[in-house]
Every structure is written in C-alpha cells, then in structure tokens.
Amino acid sequence: MRASLALVLFSVSAAALAADAGEIKVVQGAAHIERGSVRLPAKVGMPVQEADRVVTGADGTVGITFADNSLLSIGPGSSFAIDRYVFDSTTYAGKFDSTLSKGTLAVVSGKMVKQSPEAMRVRTPSAIMGVRGTDFVVRVTDH
C-alpha cells in the first residue's frame, strides 16, 4: 500500500515536471487559462501545459514562449488550445498540435520544426496548417 502510494506520488510529480510546455511571458487585459475544470487568471511567469486552453477577453492578449523556443501570441477575443506538446531537449524531436477556435494567433516556429518539418500543426474549425519553419498569423471569425 505504502509502496503503491509512493509510486502514485512519484508518477504525479514526474508528469507535472514533464507537462510544462512553456511559460507565459506577456499578458495584457483580461485573459485566463482553462486547465481541466479549473480557470486560472493568466499571469506572467505561469507555466502552460498540454491540454490547457488560453482564452482572452475583448481587450486581452497573451504571449507564450515554449520549451523549444516557439513563440506564440493570442490576440483579443480568442480561444486557443494546446492539444499536444512533446519536446525532447536532447534530440529536438517533438510534436506540437494546437487549435485556434476563434480570434487571432501569431506564431514564430521554434527548434522542433527546424529538426523535423511538420512537427508543428495548427488546427482551425475547417483547416489544418502544417508549419515548416516560419512566422505566420491565423484568424478565425464566424463569417
């Protein structure tokens, strides 16, 4: 029993360490992170993880630096989800899948894309973008 509890604690802390995909570097106006059922106000220095959703209010923006030096920023009135983020800091192999459901997104791709083209994909409700080492912007509107 004690051994299995220790094992559980160990796996939880290992998962928490592995799960940091990036860190919030810029916040302006209203913005929050949805993590499971928890809603956290976005703050500079806050880590972001796989499965987090970043939501900005009408005046809100958020900028994030990821572990592989990918830079992402989310404009006002946006909803952006980190679906999958894996990065090996030794081999630079990784996978970065995300979804912009609405609003605007700016991207500067990082090291994993240099290592393997198309390691990064951004989805919108009707498209999938494969990224080969570049800066780009995406906007999703209702009409």
Added chain:
Amino acid sequence: MPVLVVAVMVALAIITATPVETVTVLPSADGHVGTVVVQRGETQQVLHEAYATSRSGQTEVTRLSAQDVQSTYGRALHALPALPATFLLYFTTGTDELTAESRLELDKVLAAMRARPLPDVLVIGHTDTVGDADGNDRLSAQRAETVKGFLVGIGIPAERIRTAGRGERELLVPTADNVDEPRNRRVEINVR
C-alpha cells in the same frame, strides 16, 4: 411560411454558420520566409512567400498588405514574447572549464536577463566529435550544469535555469568523427 419554421431555419443557419479562417505567412525578424501548408478537406494550399494568404472558401492564394496585417493582427503581434537572446561560451578540450574570454561573456548574459520582465534561461551543452556519442552526451550535460553553476554564482535564481546536453548532434563547425574543434566545444545560453 409559418413563423416557427422561419425561426427554426434561422436558428439552423446560425448553428451551421461555418467559421472562416485566414492564414498569412510573414517574413521573420531576419527576413527568412518559410512555408505553411494549409489543408482543407481534400484541397491543399502551400504558402511560401511573404504575406501569401489562404482564406477558406477561396481557391486562389492571395496577398495581404503589411498594413492589413498590422490592422488585423497588431494586438496579437505586439504580445509576441521577445526572441530568445543567444550567447555562446567555449570550453578547453575534454573539460568543463570555460576559456578566459568566455568567462567575460557571462556579464552580457546578466545584462540580457535584466532587460526582461521575467526571464528564464536555457543552458544547452555541446561537444566536438572527440570521443564516443554517449560520453559526449554526458560531457555536454556536465558542461551545461557547470555553466548553470556560474549563472547561479552571479545571482540568477537556480529555479529559473534549465539545462540540456546535445552531445555532438549539433556541430557549429561540421567535422569528421574524432576531430578536436574548439568552436564545437561550447555551451549555448538562451535568455528568454
């Protein structure tokens, strides 16, 4: 037509309203322009020129002006974090000791840290091709840890520093195996 039917049709039209997306490739800070491949169902558009734009419902690749980009994406672009600043420190062969010049470079790292609101530091060790790959993985990680020690010594909090060892995977100067190359024995510091 009965009012109810119209109301249902309007509601359905709102529910099924397809979101529209626009994707534009931008030149990077150093002028480089990469590629974005946009896949919509069976159709694919390849964007590989500055300001090339793909929009749902349009078959042609179009182009946005720099002003259009600024008016639509200005707020998002303004929120992009600063590009990571990179510094290189060099080592004497087979050791984790910095060269004399590289000890002075540490001051510049500290200045870059002070220029950022909440900096974090990534320290990445590299080796030349002398020795085997596994040993070089260990040596590169050891060099990164050594530099982390220096950074902590000049006042940077340890919890803001991460380290990684890349061994001989990323040679600054490409060489054959077992070549003593001082420029490959380095640690890269990213201040982010």
